[in-house]
Each structure stands twice: as C-alpha cells, then as structure tokens.
Amino acid sequence: MDEPCKAMALAGWGRYKPAACHVYRPERRDALLSLLDGGAPGPVLARGLGRSYGDAAVNRTGSVLDMTRLNRMRSFDPETGELECEPGVSLSDIIAVFQPRGWFPAVVPGTHFITVGGAIAHDVHGKNHHRDGSFSSFVDSIDLWTPALGVVACSPTENADIFWATVGGAGLTGVILSVRLRLRRVESAYVLADYERCANIDAVLEAFDTTDENYTYSVAWVDCLATADSLGRSVLMRGNPALPNEVPPGHAGKPLRTPRRLNATVPFDFPGFVLNPLSIRAFNETFYAMSRPAKGKDVDYEKYFFPLDRVLHWNRMYGKRGFVQYQATFPPEGRAGLRAMLERCSIARRASFLAVLKKFGEAGKGMLSHPMRGYTLTLDIANAPGLVPFLGELDRILLDHGGRLYLAKDTVAAPATIAAMYPRLEEFRAVLHRVDPESRLNSDLARRTGIGLPARETHDV
Amino acid sequence: MSNASPGSLESVVIVGASSSLARAMAACFAAGDHALVLAGRDTAELEVIAQDLRVRYARPCRVLHFDALDYGSHPGFVAECTAALGAPPDGAVVCFGMLPVQEEAQEDFTVAGRCLDTNYTGAMSVLERFAGVFEARGSGFIAAVSSVAGDRGRKSNYHYGAAKAALNAFLGGLQNRLHARGVSVTTVKPGFLDTKMTWGLVLPALLVTDPERAAAIAVRGILKRRSIVYVPGYWRLIMLVIRHIPGVIFKRLSL
Numbered sequence A: 001m002d003e004p005c006k007a008m009a010l011a012g013w014g015r016y017k018p019a020a021c022h023v024y025r026p027e028r029r030d031a032l033l034s035l036l037d038g039g040a041p042g043p044v045l046a047r048g049l050g051r052s053y054g055d056a057a058v059n060r061t062g063s064v065l066d067m068t069r070l071n072r073m074r075s076f077d078p079e080t081g082e083l084e085c086e087p088g089v090s091l092s093d094i095i096a097v098f099q100p101r102g103w104f105p106a107v108v109p110g111t112h113f114i115t116v117g118g119a120i121a122h123d124v125h126g127k128n129h130h131r132d133g134s135f136s137s138f139v140d141s142i143d144l145w146t147p148a149l150g151v152v153a154c155s156p157t158e159n160a161d162i163f164w165a166t167v168g169g170a171g172l173t174g175v176i177l178s179v180r181l182r183l184r185r186v187e188s189a190y191v192l193a194d195y196e197r198c199a200n201i202d203a204v205l206e207a208f209d210t211t212d213e214n215y216t217y218s219v220a221w222v223d224c225l226a227t228a229d230s231l232g233r234s235v236l237m238r239g240n241p242a243l244p245n246e247v248p249p250g251h252a253g254k255p256l257r258t259p260r261r262l263n264a265t266v267p268f269d270f271p272g273f274v275l276n277p278l279s280i281r282a283f284n285e286t287f288y289a290m291s292r293p294a295k296g297k298d299v300d301y302e303k304y305f306f307p308l309d310r311v312l313h314w315n316r317m318y319g320k321r322g323f324v325q326y327q328a329t330f331p332p333e334g335r336a337g338l339r340a341m342l343e344r345c346s347i348a349r350r351a352s353f354l355a356v357l358k359k360f361g362e363a364g365k366g367m368l369s370h371p372m373r374g375y376t377l378t379l380d381i382a383n384a385p386g387l388v389p390f391l392g393e394l395d396r397i398l399l400d401h402g403g404r405l406y407l408a409k410d411t412v413a414a415p416a417t418i419a420a421m422y423p424r425l426e427e428f429r430a431v432l433h434r435v436d437p438e439s440r441l442n443s444d445l446a447r448r449t450g451i452g453l454p455a456r457e458t459h460d461v
Numbered sequence B: 001m002s003n004a005s006p007g008s009l010e011s012v013v014i015v016g017a018s019s020s021l022a023r024a025m026a027a028c029f030a031a032g033d034h035a036l037v038l039a040g041r042d043t044a045e046l047e048v049i050a051q052d053l054r055v056r057y058a059r060p061c062r063v064l065h066f067d068a069l070d071y072g073s074h075p076g077f078v079a080e081c082t083a084a085l086g087a088p089p090d091g092a093v094v095c096f097g098m099l100p101v102q103e104e105a106q107e108d109f110t111v112a113g114r115c116l117d118t119n120y121t122g123a124m125s126v127l128e129r130f131a132g133v134f135e136a137r138g139s140g141f142i143a144a145v146s147s148v149a150g151d152r153g154r155k156s157n158y159h160y161g162a163a164k165a166a167l168n169a170f171l172g173g174l175q176n177r178l179h180a181r182g183v184s185v186t187t188v189k190p191g192f193l194d195t196k197m198t199w200g201l202v203l204p205a206l207l208v209t210d211p212e213r214a215a216a217i218a219v220r221g222i223l224k225r226r227s228i229v230y231v232p233g234y235w236r237l238i239m240l241v242i243r244h245i246p247g248v249i250f251k252r253l254s255l
C-alpha cells in the first residue's frame, strides 16, 4: 500500500526560514524500506525530533522521512546495560523506562527530546564530555541502510569507516535502522552540584583547567553582555552523581524517584519586542545575582541536565522570525579568540541569555564529529537585520584561531568556512563515494555547506 | 523480563493491534499491569511491538494472527486467545478500522462494501464471540474504537461514518444485554488522531490528538467502565452541536 505523504514547512529548532518539504512518516520497518527502495522521491533524508537548530534535518527537494514512529525497543541486557532499539526512540523514552531501574544514557545533551538516530548523526556531547567523550563512545553497533550497499552492519570494528562517517555524518551516509547502545548504571536521580561565580572569563577558564577533573559534569553559564573586567563573568555549575545516601531527606530510601512537576508551555509566538537588550540584561543580572555559590547541592537530573525542557516550545519566545544558535569551539591555544568573540558579542548585544561555556576533552573518531580538545561557547542569537554579516564576523574570529562550528547548530556558514574547520572532510567524502555515489541522500545543510559529494553536471533532456 | 505469569494479571486482547493508536493503548494496559495478546494481520510487525512492550513494561505479551474479514476464523480465534493466556481474557478491545477514500466508496461498490465489512461486520463478528464467553463467565470488559464520524453522516466520509454508526448501535445493544452479567461495553469515539490514517489530510491542527494522549483517555474510560468515551472529551460538545444542526441548514454545509 502507498505510504501517505504530507506537505509541510520544516525548519530546525531555531525556526529560521522554514522550507516546504514532503514528509513521510512510516510506522513499520517494511514501510520505511519500501520508501527507501524508491517509494519516496529522492533525494531523501531522515529526520528525528527536529532539535538540531539549523537545516540539518531539512530537505526541500525530494523527501523527508520522519523517524519518530519507528521507536520500538528491541531488547535490554541488564548485565551489560546494552539496549537495542530503533533510531526513533527518544532519550526521554529511555530515561522514562530505565531511570527508575537504575540506568541512564551515558551522554545526554541539554534536551531529552532528541532521538537516538539524531544523537548519532551529530555525535552529541553532554556535560561529561571532558570525562567520557561523546554519544558514539557508547554506541556498540548500528544497522545502516545505504543506497549503494543495502543494509550494512557497522561498528568500531566492522565497516569501521562507514561507522565513523555516520557518527556525526548528519544523515548523509544512510538511514540508521537499528542501534545497540550502552546505558550507564546510576544509583540515584540526583547530581550533587557545586555552584561557583567566576568574575570574568580568565577566572572561569582557570577553574576549568585546574578543577574540572574533580567533576563528572561541568558547564558554565556566561553573561554575554558583561564588559571590561567582567567580560565573560560566569556561573559554574559542576557536579557528580549523588549516591543513594546523598539524596534529599524526603527521598531517602527511594533514591531513583524524581520530584513530580508540571511543564509550562509557550503557547504562541512572542512578539518581537519581548526579547530585547534590556529584558535580556535584566534576566542575566537576576540570574547572576540569584546563583548563590553553593557546595554539594542536590539537584535532580531533570533540573540539572534539561532545565529548558520544562518550558515546552520555548523557541517560540523568539517570535516568527526565529533565531540561530551559534556554537564555536576553540582549541586550547585559541583562548584569545574566545575572548575576542565575547568582546564582539558584548558590544553587538545580539546574543541573548543562556550562553554556555564548556571545556571539551579529547576528540573522538567521528570524521565530522564536532567536539575537539578546547573550549566551546554556545550563543542564542535572534534573527534580526544584519544577522548574517554578524555571524560572518564571528566565523572570521573562529577561523583565525583554529576553531570550528557545530553542524547541529550551524545555519548560515559558507562551504569554505566549513571545509576549513573539518580537516577530515575528504575522508568523509570517500565513504560517501562508496555508500551513496549518486547522492540519493541529501539535505539543505549538505547543499548549503557542500559537505556532500559535488553535484554532478546533469542535463535535462 | 516477562516472567510474571499471565494467570496472576488481568489480561486483555487487542484486536487489530498494529496501528499507532492500538500500540499506545496496549502500552497503557501494560503499564496498568495487564497481560496482553496482540492480534492482527501483520504478525511480523506485531512481534516488534510486542518486544517493545516487554522491554518497556516487563509484562507478558503474545502475538496472534487475526483478520477482521475472515469471519469463519473468529470463533477459533477466541479459543486461541484462551489457550495463549491459560484462561479466557478479562477484556477484548477492537481497534482495527479502515477509512476508504470517500469518492472511491461512492463509485465502487466493493470499496464501500469492504468499509462496512471491516468496520462493522468484522467488529460485530469477533465481539459476539467474546461476548458469549464473558456473559457465561459473568465478568469482563469489551470495547471498540469507533469514531465521531458515526454520530452524523457527512459528505466527506459518510460510508465510513455509516459503518461506525452501525458499530455504535451494536455496542449499545450489547451493553444493554451484558450489563446484568457484570460485563461492561465501552464505545470509544475519537475525533481526529495523528495516525497513519490521517497523515497528509488537511485537518484543523488544534483538533488533532496524538495517539499516546488519545490512548490514555480511551484506556482510562474503558477501565472505568464508561459507556461512551469521546477522545478527547471536548468532542462530545462538538458533536452535540453538529448533531443538533437542523437538517435544512445541515444539508447546505460542507462538512
């Protein structure tokens, strides 16, 4: 039977310039395979929960395959913690099922509303990157549908090149059909967090470099509007998993139980004037003032890892025109660049609240994986006139200091910029030549940045 | 994982279990401590759904073949459920359904016929078999997923609506018959659901409910032994209004 198709406007989480797409949402493996085997007009692209900010999960030509209904768990081994599941399973599902049993995903980004497929396609990182690496460190194997080779089993030992091209490969090597993933044991639902204020960027980098090793999780919130001696003033939030005897008194005996709470929602687009330099400044001031230094504070995992998930549709705060998220990673020797970028932001006053700073550990093996040793700064920037030239200035600073952008966030960068930042791009393309020489897979991101294979000259007859 | 013996749990058979609504309803029953039988035509896919439910809820979950149009197989199907569970099930829930393209149903008698044969005759045929067993035992619950489309015929889908209306009348009568024997009968009437059936149709986005939410409402109503459950509840009001539009006006509307 023919799979139904829906015409809809798709964008990333930033809601920047949605594009008209044709979307299929198969509910069975057979239906997906028949779409891939020609049922869906090409080029095709898988999409998860659409939490990448830019155009990585958008494909205005051909078809988009919404994977969220292929979200069945296949097996779980309580000895090893290995979960086998379909790629549409979300981290929130995994947490809902396994957290009460004492297991948790080993790497979680700042939201749990992402799919396992999306987590692999961008090789996402969490607050423990400096200790544990990125998502792919905990992926044992995947089954990948590819246009040229059919379904290929890949892992770090089998078809390793295809595996490491798919990790971070933004959906361009194939469609992940099945994943084996190792969860991690947890003894409680809490993190014992230390909160510290750092007066400026030097202080926070100093703290990362000297004491991050004492913490499993580490991240800092940065006030991008602060200037001069206060440039980059931050609140450091670092922590370790709480032991059962360290949970709040009310929860003793039930350390895996989390507090119940209701989520708020942003029901409609905010008008443009709500977020302005004044309101953001007020927010930042308040946040900095309210973040009292504290040691060993019990924070439940939801609040610690996913504070934004408590406000559903928060991206609507930026109104109809949307926003971009800009994530820039500088190598350890690129500190001056980080400083220059913060200076540029404090003058331009475009970046809004929730700038986040973190120190990464060693890079993994994904050919296009983002994390590399150094410091990563993440900014939310509203879409307003002059945005693109402004981002161009930031890109220049980043390039000058050997840094790189993150494909899960990037929205406007040009091909030369991306190519200069990802030295293993040719290796990646060599794998594409084997798995998808005719570019049956494609995305707006790939067309914009040119990370796929060069378009062949075609002549319409 | 699924060591809990079916005997110690309440059990329910989901008839037509491969849709996203049925899968979500099965999850609600499993989360509410029920052993499950999932029945349908695509048993390979049902095995995948069953595995998922076992991993998530650690409840026993069996798969059986069932075709709504193969009426002759229905008496034997009830026996198979009993064999799989070790006892007759506590509940039976019909979820299958088919929505024909309205124009095709108008032009092609076989399409219109299949719509009635599936949505009404198939449901009637299998539920009568369960009804007999539950009536004799003096306990149990029966439910079927109908639709608000059965509340009043509209030009956009009246073949489907007519079949669901027949199902409603059947369930009403069945309830009347079984009430004295302690068996509940629930008619579930969803509005628009975000499932494969409606993917790609142009619907008012605010009135579309996702299958998980719909399932939670439906299963809660079934377990509370309600007679009619609108999904979500506001459809009761919408349909109240639609049912009371006078014929002189209604015939001019485009609904």
Ligand SMILES: Cc1cc2nc3c(=O)[nH]c(=O)nc-3n(C[C@H](O)[C@H](O)[C@H](O)COP(=O)(O)OP(=O)(O)OC[C@H]3O[C@@H](n4cnc5c(N)ncnc54)[C@H](O)[C@@H]3O)c2cc1C
Binding pocket: A013, A045, A046, A047, A048, A049, A050, A051, A052, A053, A056, A057, A067, A087, A088, A108, A109, A110, A111, A113, A114, A115, A116, A117, A118, A119, A121, A122, A123, A124, A125, A126, A169, A170, A171, A172, A174, A175, A176, A177, A308, A408, A409, A443
């Ligand atoms: C509030 C918030 C906080 C975030 N914090 C972090 C963070 O701390 N660290 C971090 O690394 N990221 C972070 N992100 C980004 C997010 O984790 C990634 O963009 C992730 O990839 C989103 O997953 P998704 O399921 O929404 O995928 P989508 O955005 O839908 O798709 C992303 C990519 O995955 C591909 N894809 C999806 N499914 C498949 C499949 N089955 N097979 C092949 N390819 C597939 C798509 O083609 C696309 O290229 C954050 C995002 C938000 C909204």
Ligand SMILES: NC(=O)c1ccc[n+]([C@@H]2O[C@H](COP(=O)([O-])OP(=O)(O)OC[C@H]3O[C@@H](n4cnc5c(N)ncnc54)[C@H](OP(=O)(O)O)[C@@H]3O)[C@@H](O)[C@H]2O)c1
Binding pocket: B016, B017, B018, B019, B020, B021, B022, B040, B041, B042, B066, B067, B068, B069, B095, B096, B097, B098, B099, B118, B122, B145, B146, B147, B148, B189, B190, B191, B192, B193, B194, B195, B196, B197, B198
């Ligand atoms: N979607 C809506 O807006 C909406 C609104 C009101 C009511 N409903 C009702 O909700 C129920 C679930 O539908 P859905 O929306 O989830 O649509 P769906 O995905 O199209 O599901 C239809 C289901 O019916 C099954 N089925 C069809 N013919 C069958 C047969 N002869 N024998 C056995 N099973 C058969 C299918 O099984 P196979 O795997 O064998 O194909 C499938 O499981 C239906 O009763 C539908 O009428 C839906």
